[in-house]
Amino acid sequence: MLAKRMRESFVAETKRIIHNRCRCKKCGTVLESKSQHDFVSCPCGVFRDGGHDYIRGGWPTGNYEDWVEDLDVFEEVESR
Numbered sequence: 906m907l908a909k910r911m912r913e914s915f916v917a918e919t920k921r922i923i924h925n926r927c928r929c930k931k932c933g934t935v936l937e938s939k940s941q942h943d944f945v946s947c948p949c950g951v952f953r954d955g956g957h958d959y960i961r962g963g964w965p966t967g968n969y970e971d972w973v974e975d976l977d978v979f980e981e982v983e984s985r
């Protein structure tokens with residue numbers, strides 16, 4: 906696996922993940938993780954994981970913003 910850097914995005918408790926999704930800025934591949942253990946990656950080493958439970962993203966080197974365009978979709982839910 907090429908990805909050397911990883912981060913988990915903060916998702917507020919009042920938000921539900923509808924689409925855990927991003928686009929690799931280098932090759933243009935859209936990566937969508939559809940379930941918790943659905944690990945999707947492109948040849949560059951950008952990846953997404955976590956499905957609807959959490960958002961984990963990886964990239965090979967340097968800054969996240971240089972590699973990844975976030976395309977996540979959230980839904981507001983009632984706080985309990």
Ligand SMILES: [Zn+2]
Nearest residue numbers: 929932947949
């Ligand atoms: Zn790529």
